[in-house]
Amino acid sequence: MGYTLGLKRSCLTSEEIERRLADAGVHATAQRIAIARYVLCEADHPTADQVKSWADKNFPKMSMATVYNTLKILVAAGLLKKIAFPHLNEAVYDDNITAHYHLIDEKTGRMSDLDPADFKVTANLKGVRIKEIEIFIKGRRELS
Amino acid sequence: MGYTLGLKRSCLTSEEIERRLADAGVHATAQRIAIARYVLCEADHPTADQVKSWADKNFPKMSMATVYNTLKILVAAGLLKKIAFPHLNEAVYDDNITAHYHLIDEKTGRMSDLDPADFKVTANLKGVRIKEIEIFIKGRRELS
DNA sequence: TCAATATTTAGATTAGTTCTAATTCAACTC
DNA sequence: GAGTTGAATTAGAACTAATCTAAATATTGA
Ligand SMILES: [Mn+2]
Ligand SMILES: [Mn+2]
Ligand SMILES: [Zn+2]
Ligand SMILES: [Zn+2]
Numbered sequence: 001m002g003y004t005l006g007l008k009r010s011c012l013t014s015e016e017i018e019r020r021l022a023d024a025g026v027h028a029t030a031q032r033i034a035i036a037r038y039v040l041c042e043a044d045h046p047t048a049d050q051v052k053s054w055a056d057k058n059f060p061k062m063s064m065a066t067v068y069n070t071l072k073i074l075v076a077a078g079l080l081k082k083i084a085f086p087h088l089n090e091a092v093y094d095d096n097i098t099a100h101y102h103l104i105d106e107k108t109g110r111m112s113d114l115d116p117a118d119f120k121v122t123a124n125l126k127g128v129r130i131k132e133i134e135i136f137i138k139g140r141r142e143l144s
Numbered sequence: 145m146g147y148t149l150g151l152k153r154s155c156l157t158s159e160e161i162e163r164r165l166a167d168a169g170v171h172a173t174a175q176r177i178a179i180a181r182y183v184l185c186e187a188d189h190p191t192a193d194q195v196k197s198w199a200d201k202n203f204p205k206m207s208m209a210t211v212y213n214t215l216k217i218l219v220a221a222g223l224l225k226k227i228a229f230p231h232l233n234e235a236v237y238d239d240n241i242t243a244h245y246h247l248i249d250e251k252t253g254r255m256s257d258l259d260p261a262d263f264k265v266t267a268n269l270k271g272v273r274i275k276e277i278e279i280f281i282k283g284r285r286e287l288s
Numbered sequence: 289t290c291a292a293t294a295t296t297t298a299g300a301t302t303a304g305t306t307c308t309a310a311t312t313c314a315a316c317t318c
Numbered sequence: 319g320a321g322t323t324g325a326a327t328t329a330g331a332a333c334t335a336a337t338c339t340a341a342a343t344a345t346t347g348a
Contacts, residue, residue: 122264131283139275207328
């Protein structure tokens, strides 16, 4: 320990992160606090690779296994959602755990959130028990 | 040549497949005709693996490279769509090239088509140029 | 303190896919 | 029909994302 995390903006302190982990029944280790803080506060739909790159700069000697293990634990704990989207070949992790949709920028491949309040979706499906609806929009965000 | 393809049902003859390939500007080889016939007529959202398995039973000595090459060619020619849906770890190939949505069976992981006529989707997105809307429903098909 | 348990780690492994370079095949030319 | 040329096919290597393994390390708590 004794290192400092170079967060660009802060939404939660390490203590708050610790509490959220504890509330979710996850033992808060230094690695988990660091990753949780990055994915919950700083990052936007990061890949495991991006989490690892961040860790390489901001945390001493964290292994890829720990990155994957921790992301899996955070997903299982309900603090994070794993999104595997077509046309992207790696999964991304989403701190927005409320129901929402996604825009994939055709140029950059980057994913951003779409507010479900901006959608009206009705499905008339007999014989199908719906558990979840995922909507991915491919397109571009227009520069305003 | 001289082998016979063991198709379970037939929607197109080899000659018709040949014509469709030619119309799409794709040189019709024996391998391509066989694969095209399988994915366009017999299969339902098959993976590359499933195409290969079918070929192993019905075509002499076809390589995995040819399976992938041919699927890519068919996709580029607009005869087939590649769907790389996360939560599944292999891409599937879809002969239904019209706009439609998909149901992923939670138990089996199998993908099936949903008729867009059964949906009403309106999106009120300012600053977003929509190119394509993909909808994936996770759930189950109820046994009727 | 010391054992028991949990976590992290490096590296191996797996699975899907793509790439490479050699061989085979098919289509023209002569 | 041979011979040439370019395209298609092939086996196997390479690549990438993700998971697994087993050893090392850290933490807990008796
Ligand atoms: Mn990456
Ligand atoms: Mn498979
Ligand atoms: Zn999101
Ligand atoms: Zn389909």
